[in-house]
Amino acid sequence: MTDALKPIIVALDFPDQGAALTMADRLDPDTCRVKVGKELFTRAGPAVVEALQSRGFEVFLDLKFHDIPNTTASAVKAAAELGVWMVNVHASGGRRMMQAAREILDKQADCQTLLIAVTVLTSMEQVDLEDIGIAVEPVQQVQRLAKLTAECGLDGVVCSAQEAGLLRQQLANSFKLITPGIRPLDADAGDQRRIMTPLEALRQGSDYLVIGRPITRAEDPAARCSQILNELQQGGFF
Numbered sequence: 007m008t009d010a011l012k013p014i015i016v017a018l019d020f021p022d023q024g025a026a027l028t029m030a031d032r033l034d035p036d037t038c039r040v041k042v043g044k045e046l047f048t049r050a051g052p053a054v055v056e057a058l059q060s061r062g063f064e065v066f067l068d069l070k071f072h073d074i075p076n077t078t079a080s081a082v083k084a085a086a087e088l089g090v091w092m093v094n095v096h097a098s099g100g101r102r103m104m105q106a107a108r109e110i111l112d113k114q115a116d117c118q119t120l121l122i123a124v125t126v127l128t129s130m131e132q133v134d135l136e137d138i139g140i141a142v143e144p145v146q147q148v149q150r151l152a153k154l155t156a157e158c159g160l161d162g163v164v165c166s167a168q169e170a171g172l173l174r175q176q177l178a179n180s181f182k183l184i185t186p187g188i189r190p191l192d193a194d195a196g197d198q199r200r201i202m203t204p205l206e207a208l209r210q211g212s213d214y215l216v217i218g219r220p221i222t223r224a225e226d227p228a229a230r231c232s233q234i235l236n237e238l239q240q241g242g243f244f
């Protein structure tokens with residue numbers, strides 16, 4: 007499958023390398039990429055990334071770095087040296103932090119790693135923003151942070167698919183929109199708040215769909231992946 011035909015990123019939210027690799031072995035690197043997040047990386051470290059890469063998977067290292075510019079840039083560099091396909095920071099870390107991360111990757115010869123920023127987490131609603139002193143609707147905050155991310159030269163943002171349509175109109179087509187909070191019609195929302203189906207998310211302009219539990223808790227994860235891809239195909243994609 008070419009890049010444009012491989013929109014699914016499966017979130018490997020597992021407590022250890024054994025569980026993550028057992029799941030990876032039930033997936034097909036030709037039909038999805040995988041995401042390694044905080045829990046798995048904290049337990050298993052770079053070894054799990056290398057094990058996934060050696061099985062043919064492209065890895066999104068989702069550690070959402072958010073620190074002073076120098077520390078964040080150094081962490082992003084370390085991620086790129088692992089050869090990951092994508093790495094992320096929190097856009098709320100600000101302009102200087104994102105610029106430092108961009109610059110350090112630009113200095114690395116042959117660096118292919120995509121650098122993206124998280125806008126407003128898909129688990130957050132307006133009341134959650136109010137709690138942290140942000141008195142605007144999530145969609146406004148997402149637009150503000152996405153514009154800042156683009157100005158800093160990053161490759162894209164993580165946002166809810168509910169905001170993807172608006173961002174697609176405002177930002178360049180090459181600017182990637184990565185959307186978690188994806189729920190097929192028959193799946194539970196769980197702790198997610200700003201959710202959308204896979205087909206509607208692509209229609210809104212998402213480039214990549216981050217999907218965790220609806221795939222990893224399915225009886226046959228690879229079949230679930232194929233089923234979602236078929237639905238996208240029937241909906242006019244690919």
Ligand SMILES: O=C(O)c1cc(=O)[nH]c(=O)n1[C@@H]1O[C@H](COP(=O)(O)O)[C@@H](O)[C@H]1O
Nearest residue numbers: 017068126127128164186187216217218219
């Ligand atoms: O950066 C992310 O991947 C992310 C950002 C966000 O705003 N919301 C969000 O859910 N995620 C991640 O996307 C995955 C969603 O998993 P499920 O809710 O199980 O589909 C989790 O690994 C989250 O950490």
